[in-house]
Amino acid sequence: MSDCIFCKIINGEFNTEFVYEDEYSVVFNDINPKADTHLLVVPKQHTASLNECNDEQLLGKLMMTVKTATKKLGINSYRTVINTGKEAGQEVFHLHIHILSGEIKL
Ligand code: 5GP
Numbered sequence: 001m002s003d004c005i006f007c008k009i010i011n012g013e014f015n016t017e018f019v020y021e022d023e024y025s026v027v028f029n030d031i032n033p034k035a036d037t038h039l040l041v042v043p044k045q046h047t048a049s050l051n052e053c054n055d056e057q058l059l060g061k062l063m064m065t066v067k068t069a070t071k072k073l074g075i076n077s078y079r080t081v082i083n084t085g086k087e088a089g090q091e092v093f094h095l096h097i098h099i100l101s102g103e104i105k106l
């Protein structure tokens, strides 16, 4: 989607460093970290939120990416968060999974 900040990041428009990438997703540091380590797992395919996503295979792949990326990065203990909808705190309407580790300020 042309006006979606995460689609722009995925397309390389901001030269964001991907700490992990696979066929389905990219993983990068949150710009406003709420923990010592705060990563975002973002599917390459645009979907506004979990409510709009009916792709079971993609959802499974994203959870596997959480496991694979954290393992590769040496993160053993972490919290995962998916904000769905404005009232729940979703600010970017491109589905993503937060990974928070270390001291968490949430
Ligand atoms: P949400 O509140 O939608 O679950 O989470 C969106 C997250 O994206 C926030 O934690 C926010 O700090 C992060 N974010 C928003 N814009 C950018 C950006 O341009 N770059 C990066 N790396 N993170 C962003």
Ligand code: ZN
Residues within 6 Å of the ligand: 001, 004, 005, 006, 007, 008, 046, 047, 093, 094
């Ligand atoms: Zn998008």
